[in-house]
Amino acid sequence: MTYSKRLDERKNDELRPMDAKAGVIPNADGSAYFRAGKTTAYVAVYGPRELFPKFKQDPKKGLLRCHYAMMPFSGSGERIRPGTSRRAQEISMVMEQALLPVIDLSEFPNSVVDVFVQLPQTDAGTRCAAISAAAIALADAGIPMKDMISSVAVGQVDGTIVADLSYGEESYPAVVSDIPVAMTHNTKQITLLQMDGEISKEDLVKALDAAKSATEKVYDVQMKALKSKFSVENKK
Amino acid sequence: MSARHKLGGYRKMSELLKKEREIVIPGEILAQGMDFLPGENTYRENDNIYAKALGLVYVSGRVIKITSLSGPYVPMVGDRIIGKVIDITMTGWRIDTGTAYSGLLNVKDATTRFIKKGEDLSKIIAIGDYVIVMITQVTSQRLIDLAMREPGLKKITGGRIMKINSHKVPRIIGKQASMVNLLREKTGCEITVGQNGLVWVRGTPEGELKAEGAIKRIEERSHESGLTESMDAFLGGK
Incomplete structure (x- = not known):
């Protein structure tokens, strides 16, 4: 038995339908919405602002602080307990590390940029959606960035290399691997690489190659979201 | 030896890849080649100049520079800002500048009046008061020194404070202060626009409301050309 046809009939390198918008939360300094299939992420960015507790202040540069949270009703029926969990803390941390290589906070010593992520609906790939949305929101907030970060999961389902796995594929009853990847746009540097499951060395190389073109598609959506917000303002 | 050799061999032609006033996002390549120089919000890597912020x-x-469309107010020496007093220290007042960094207003830069040793500073400016001040110094660590000893700089009494995007301040002021003068004339209000995006309006209650509405309208339509004329029509004849 091989996985020749994807559960939602996508091509192997096809991503779920994506949708993005910048500036969805007027009270925030920058914000974004990003959707990939049934996974939706809202991100609000506040700052640079004064950092408390004070002992965390760094006199050389500003701090990036991410806060990832799935909403209680967001999953597939199981209620997710609000508040932080081991998993949410880990994802918050990998988000910070995925975004930091492009963000330049040296102009804002002792300050903090807060990134809040809420996921009202989830169907696998939440950390990727969160990172892609956060990159839009940070750009919208006017934070100095050397490049954009785009994120998508790649992987292998029963021997077939696929991009942007859905929850059905992640839990497919066979050997599956799910590899969330985040990349910079210009240099294609990997800023996030995690894996769940099993994959052969050859397939991993192939999957990471597929991630390059997959993140490029995410980048196009991010760019369009940012440009349309401000060109509408320019035309209105 | 040919001229080309003197220049260091075959040099690639420099090329500008973006149009003037085009919107770019972080990381976009703006120009190729060494003939262009990176300005504000851009950086060079090898032969290319890249955008470092969202902007025009x-x-x-x-x-090549990018004028950002969003982002925090960056304190600059010489800027007149409106701030709120958040604390009183031994030698002066701590002022919230609307950024991540607060400013210090020293007693000697605040008033010409003689202040006795041990005098209660809260009698002069209290916590919660708003002041119009000028930035006299900003350090690399973003410590801000303020002064209030020039005409127009003072403690604010009465009226209302509103907050706008600091990137829209030049539009509220207008060319040679044409916009803010129009607002003053049409609403009969005293208006001070701080570079940090805080605006103080004082006048009759109706006038203040009118001015506030007009300022919000300018902020929303800041990208339109001929805004001063359309605001003139909006504010009506009187």
């Missing part, structure tokens, strides 16, 4: 491209001569 401006080219002046060889320098």
Whole structure:
């Protein structure tokens, strides 16, 4: 038995339908919405602002602080307990590390940029959606960035290399691997690489190659979201 | 030896890849080649100049810069800002500048009046008061020194404070202060626009409301051309 046809009939390198918008939360300094299939992420960015507790202040540069949270009703029926969990803390941390290589906070010593992520609906790939949305929101907030970060999961389902796995594929009853990847746009540097499951060395190389073109598609959506917000303002 | 050799071999032609006033996002390549220089919000890596912020491209001569459309107010020496007093120290007042960094207003820069040793500073300016001040110094660590000893700089009494995006301040003021003068004339209000995006309006209750509505309207339509004329029509004849 091989996985020749994807559960939602996508091509192997096809991503779920994506949708993005910048500036969805007027009270925030920058914000974004990003959707990939049934996974939706809202991100609000506040700052640079004064950092408390004070002992965390760094006199050389500003701090990036991410806060990832799935909403209680967001999953597939199981209620997710609000508040932080081991998993949410880990994802918050990998988000910070995925975004930091492009963000330049040296102009804002002792300050903090807060990134809040809420996921009202989830169907696998939440950390990727969160990172892609956060990159839009940070750009919208006017934070100095050397490049954009785009994120998508790649992987292998029963021997077939696929991009942007859905929850059905992640839990497919066979050997599956799910590899969330985040990349910079210009240099294609990997800023996030995690894996769940099993994959052969050859397939991993192939999957990471597929991630390059997959993140490029995410980048196009991010760019369009940012440009349309401000060109509408320019035309209105 | 040919001229080309003197220049260091075959040099790639420099090329500008973006149009003037085009919107770019972080990481976009603005120009190729060494003939252009990176200005504000841009950086060079190898042969290319990249965008470092979301904004509009401006080219002046060889320098490419980006005017950002959003982002925090960056304190600059000489800026007149409106701030709120958040604390009183031994030698002066701590002022919230609307950024991540607060400013210090020293007693000697605040008033010409003689202040006795041990005098209660809260009698002069209290916590919670708003002041119009000028930035006299900003350090690399973003410590801000303020002064209030020039005409127009004072403690604010009465009226109302509103907050706008600091990037829209030049539009509220207008060319040679045309917009803010129009607002003053049409609403009969005293208006002070701080570079940090805080605006103080004082006048009759109706006038204040009118001015507030007009300022919000300018902020929303800041990208329109001929805004002063359309605001003139909006504010009506009187």
